[in-house]
Amino acid sequence: MSDLYCVFGNPIKHSRSPFIHTLFAEQTGEVLRYEARLAPLDDFQGVWDDFVAEGGLGANVTVPFKLDALQLADVLSARAQRAQAVNTLTCGKNGKVYADTTDGVGLVRDLTSLNAPLVGARILVLGAGGAVRGVLEPLLAMGPEAIFVANRTASKARELAANFEDLGKVSGGGFEASDVQAGGFDLVINGTSASLAGELPPLPDTLFSAHGFAYDMMYGAEPTVFMRWAEPRAAATADGLGMLVEQAAESFFLWRNIRPDTASVREALRHSLLEKK
Ligand code: ATR
16 A cells, blocks of 8 residues: 555645645655545544554644644644644654644745745735744744734734744734834735635735735635735735645655655646636
């Protein structure tokens, strides 16, 4: 039997991870299976135990099990610890479960390949939920001038920013905060789930600097609501498809110790999205 990996979620039917990892495996010659598995909302531990009993070697974890994955892990990576977020589980030969988060690295690699402003940039991150928690530390590692985290529930943004207090570069508040309303950001990353509902946080027309870049962590066959709003206001826009492929590549590397080529897989995924439209 080939080595077994999977992604757990609920719902999970629309997950693109099996598509991505299957292409990674073909490309690198690694012999493995990668499945999408639906986990019941109240028994993540149960499906995980079954998976391990079947010989499963590692898994990605998506909504709503990221916290369950954190609790189940025996060993947390430093970046997962700081982010309090987990998207990759690996079974060690010693029987221990190792947890890591690859979302932040995935985002930064995609932004870098898109030539988005990072070094010395004024960055605005919209949202303070699970999607955002994992990305602040890798963004900070790129040496921005400052990061402002804006959230509908302002207290959550302030709490998240407080985790990085020692670095003195991250602050947080509501959308109405003067930093947000003053605008002039070089990079704005939408990490809210508002676009899922076709909604948009209240943002000023002057949000972007002259070379401002708009990035949505969500993706789809069509540009997201945030991207459509940003198009006439920003110098460039991008969706989160590249982030999805890059975070998958980092998980694949953790499991197989081989870095797949992401550009060809990104293209194949975009193509398959457009075909299904
Ligand atoms: P995820 O893991 O996708 O980040 P989450 O932890 O539930 O999911 O967080 C969702 C994020 O989107 C939160 O920042 C949420 O704001 P609140 O903390 O105020 O709930 C944000 N969000 C969801 N719907 C939104 C909307 N319609 N407008 C603005 N922000 C929204």
